[in-house]
Amino acid sequence: MKIFTIVLSVIAIGLIIFNATKLNLEALFEGESYTAILTIIAALCAIILLQILRISKKIEKLNKQR
Template identity: 55%
Template sequence: MKILIYILMAGALVLMIYNATQLNFDALLEGESKTAISLILAGLSCIILLLILLLSKKIEEKKKNS
């Protein structure tokens, strides 16, 4: 499960980097830049949720071993 979480986090990071290259800084909220910003935020929220899942798994392990 840990490996899958890390793979998903790496995939989200790669997609965030790719979308960062698609940004047009002259018009950030127009056209493809708007889509790229929303996908960067989606990738960031995905990473945050996966970190929360990873943390909850660690807490579950500690509680199970106690």
């Protein structure tokens, strides 16, 4: 599970970097820039969810040890 979350996090970071290059700072909410912003936000949400999953698995492991 740990490798799975790391791989997905790396993919999400790659999407953020790729879409950051597609941003047009003069017209952020038009055309391709708008799609890039939405994809960046979605990738950030995915990273946050994966980190929550990783932390919950650590807590679950600690509770089983008690």
